[in-house]
Amino acid sequence: MTALGESYDVLFLDLDGTVYRGDAAIPGARQALSDVSARQYFVTNNASRTPATVADHLIDLGFHAPVDAVVTSAQSAARLVAEMVDPGSVVLVVGTEALAEEIRLVGLEPVRRFADAPVAVVQGLTKDVNWEMLAEAALAIRAGTVWVASNVDTTLPTERGLLPGNGAIVAALRAATGREPHIAGKPARPIMDDAVRRSGGRRPLVVGDRLDTDIEAAHALGADSLLVLTGVSTAWDVINAPAHRRPTYIGADLRALHQSPAELRIGPRPAWHVESDGDDVIVEACADAADVLDGLRAVADTAWRIGDLVRLVPRGEAAHRMVTGWR
Incomplete structure (x- = not known):
């Protein structure tokens, strides 16, 4: 029997709700990934941490995670902004210093105030978000700047349960400005294209816990997908999923990678x-x-x-x- 995880040349693995919840590895995940021969890339919509910090977190939890195997929506958002504005442009950051650093790495200048005359706004999850941050961003967006959101996940899986995600903050700015952002993270293509370029994968399997991000991203990429029921999406969500959010396979958790594709296929x-x-x-x-x-x-x-x-x-x-x- 050829296991699912051996049937593809690379795995694009979601993190929150798939590999871990907050500071706890999901049961069975460590062993499941250690026994898979396919190359593994961790593709996360969470823009609040640097790739190195994500890799360190994974290593602390017992996973093998080279930093160049971590693809974040912060990286993709910074690349997307850089393609839309002139080199050296000023960009207002609503997010963590990790997101600001990605803006620097693509040759742009991160700022925090509308008074600094930004030509773009980039937004990612930060647990320190406040009214002042949103006010500065709203002024810039209403002035016509480019607006890029790292992702629009409305919730974030943690060991405590589902907490507000970046999409909830995006919704506030959408309501305040009447504008729609360009999106870098799943289910949009930029982050998936970055994962393909980084990995060189020719036949990837997208693995995640959310139909509206991970599985929809697989459809956008034209790739097969495995939904694991350890995070956000439920069995009832699967049954009523529209065509562009239907997984190829369903498993209880990452141990499904060691089952045959025929066992897991709808x-x-x-x-x-x-x-x-x-x-x-x-x-x-x-x-x-x-x-x-x-x-x-x-x-x-x-x-x-x-x-x-x-x-x-x-x-x-x-x-x-x-x-x-x-x-």
Whole structure:
């Protein structure tokens, strides 16, 4: 059997909610990645830390993580800004010093005030965001400057649960200015293009926990994807996912990389009887239906063919327990 992780030449791995939550590695992640021969690149929408800091964090948690294998949305945002403004231009930074440093590295001048006459605004997650930061950025954006957001994730998975992400801050500036930013991070192409250039990968597998970022980014790249259910997106989200957010494979966590692609692929399963009746999806477990994720793969296959919001109708105790657990 060829395992999923051996079927691709490079893995583009999300971090928050996929490899770790805050300061804790997700159970099974260390061993799963250490036993995979495919090259691994860590592609993160979190723009609050430098690649070196991210690599150090991964190493502290027991992962193998060379700094050049870390691709951040801060790097991609800085590159995107540099392509849109003249060399040496002044850029107002709403974010951490790590984001400001990426702006310096592409030959631009980071500032924090509208009075410094910026020609662009770059925005990334910072836990120190305040009204003054947003006010300076709003003035610049309303004046017509280029606006680049590192990402628009509305939430950030942590060991405490889901906390506000950069997308929540972007929403505040969107409301205040009526403008839309250019986006560097997943699901947009800039960060994925950077990952491809950095890795030289010809057949990547995108791995993550969010349909609206990781999986949608895989579709934008034209790559296969593995959704792990250790972060934001849920089984119910999978069932009702639009076409551009549907994963190729579903696994419980990163240990799925050691299962065969056939085990993980969306499709019918012998142990689960699933059929459609109008907008209803009727689910029934056979006697040997032990794998709940197999049930999800079978249900998703039928639900996606219907194409609209579905109603699940479980028949039997096993199917009822499975469907109830998804809500």
